[in-house]
Structure formats: structure tokens, C-alpha cells
Amino acid sequence: MRDLVLLLLFVILMVIVQTWFFPRVLSSPWQPDGFLVMTVYLAFFGRWLSGGLLVLGMGYVMDTFSGTTFGLYGLTLPLIFFGVHALIAYVNTETSFPFYYMVAFGTCAEIFLLAFFSFVLGDNASLWILATAELFPQAGLNLLLAVLLLNGLNWLRRRWEWAASLPGPVLEEEELFWESHD
Numbered sequence: 001m002r003d004l005v006l007l008l009l010f011v012i013l014m015v016i017v018q019t020w021f022f023p024r025v026l027s028s029p030w031q032p033d034g035f036l037v038m039t040v041y042l043a044f045f046g047r048w049l050s051g052g053l054l055v056l057g058m059g060y061v062m063d064t065f066s067g068t069t070f071g072l073y074g075l076t077l078p079l080i081f082f083g084v085h086a087l088i089a090y091v092n093t094e095t096s097f098p099f100y101y102m103v104a105f106g107t108c109a110e111i112f113l114l115a116f117f118s119f120v121l122g123d124n125a126s127l128w129i130l131a132t133a134e135l136f137p138q139a140g141l142n143l144l145l146a147v148l149l150l151n152g153l154n155w156l157r158r159r160w161e162w163a164a165s166l167p168g169p170v171l172e173e174e175e176l177f178w179e180s181h182d
Contacts, residue, residue: 004050006166007042011054014038019065030137032145033110035062039077040106041149043084044099045167055081069121076113080106096150096169103146107139 018034035058042051059074066073084102091098111134156163 006163007046007050007054010166011038011058015058015061018062030134030141032141033107033138034145035059035073035077036080036106036110037103037142037146037149039081040084040099040102040146043081044088044093044102045169048085051085052078052081069118072114072117072121075117076110079113080109083109094169096154099150099169100143100146103142104139107142108135111135111138 014034014037022031022034038058039055042055046054055077056074059077060071062073062077063070084106087105088098088102093099150168153163153166153168157166157168
């Protein structure tokens with residue numbers, strides 16, 4: 001139960017960062033997608049039911065703040081969650097490197113799923129052109145946010161007892177990696 005409450009607080013923090021902080025600090029048209037990074041994080045380190053419900057809630061919050069067709073992100077983010085969750089069954093999730101691969105995969109999947117569902121729902125047929133143009137900058141920004149997020153969470157998990165129960169890669173392997181590169 002404590003893990004779920006910590007994840008919920010962490011998701012709420014990401015909602016605040018995504019909807020309030022990024023638009024005020026970053027004035028460029030490209031901003032990191034914190035919801036996508038959290039979706040991949042929950043798929044990688046969370047459970048099916050609790051992670052799926054949190055991602056569904058994040059999708060509907062994203063629909064509320066983005067001004068798109070209601071249900072677009074509520075459908076796209078759970079699809080990415082369950083897709084990544086199914087793919088990582090064959091991946092070693094004790095290290096952080098496959099997490100970054102999945103963030104890049106999730107970025108590609110999100111952009112193409114949003115373009116496809118927008119086309120199907122009749123929102124904007126020209127979205128395919130925008131989707132392919134923003135793929136690489138968006139993937140780079142999401143990877144940068146994923147590195148900051150995972151390193152920040154690992155720092156919290158090492159420093160404070162209450163954060164040690166947050167899911168994530170095995171801390172001992174991460175410490176061995178950094179010790180060998182000092």
C-alpha cells in the first residue's frame with residue numbers, strides 16, 4: 001500500500017511538472033513528455049493493475065489539459081503501458097539501460113498512435129506530417145528526462161528510507177557501475 005501511495009504522489013508531481021512547470025520554463029515547441037516517461041517507468045518497474053490504473057488516470061488528466069479529443073491519451077498511454085509491459089518480459093529490468101530503449105520505443109509508439117487515432121477520430125488528417133517531423137527531437141528530450149528521472153529516483157532511494165520502497169533498478173548494480181567509472 002505504501003508503494004502505491006508513493007507512486008501516486010510521484011505521478012501527481014509529474015502532472016504538476018508536465019502541466020505547469022514545463023510550459024512556463026521551456027518556451028520551445030518541443031517539451032519532454034513526462035507522462036510518457038512515467039508510463040514507461042510504471043510499465044518497467046510497476047505492477048499490471050496498479051500501474052495500468054495510474055496510467056489510465058494520467059491519460060485522462062492529459063486529455064483534460066491538452067484540449068484534444070477526450071479519450072485520445074486515455075487510450076494511447078495504456079496501450080503503450082501494456083505494450084512495454086509485455087515486451088519487458090524478456091528483458092533484464094535490473095539495470096537501467098533497457099529502460100532508455102523503451103522510452104525511445106514509447107516515444108515512437110506514442111507519436112504514431114496519436115497520429116493514427118487523430119486520423120481515425122477525424123481531428124486532423126495532416127498530423128502525420130507533424131508526427132514524423134517531431135519524432136527525433138521529442139525522443140531526445142524524453143530520453144534526457146528519463147535519465148534525469150531515473151538518476152533522481154535512485155538518489156532519493158539511496159538517501160532516504162521512505163523512498164527506498166519506490167520501484168526501480170537494483171541499486172547495488174548502479175553503484176558498482178558508477179564506482180567502476182570514477
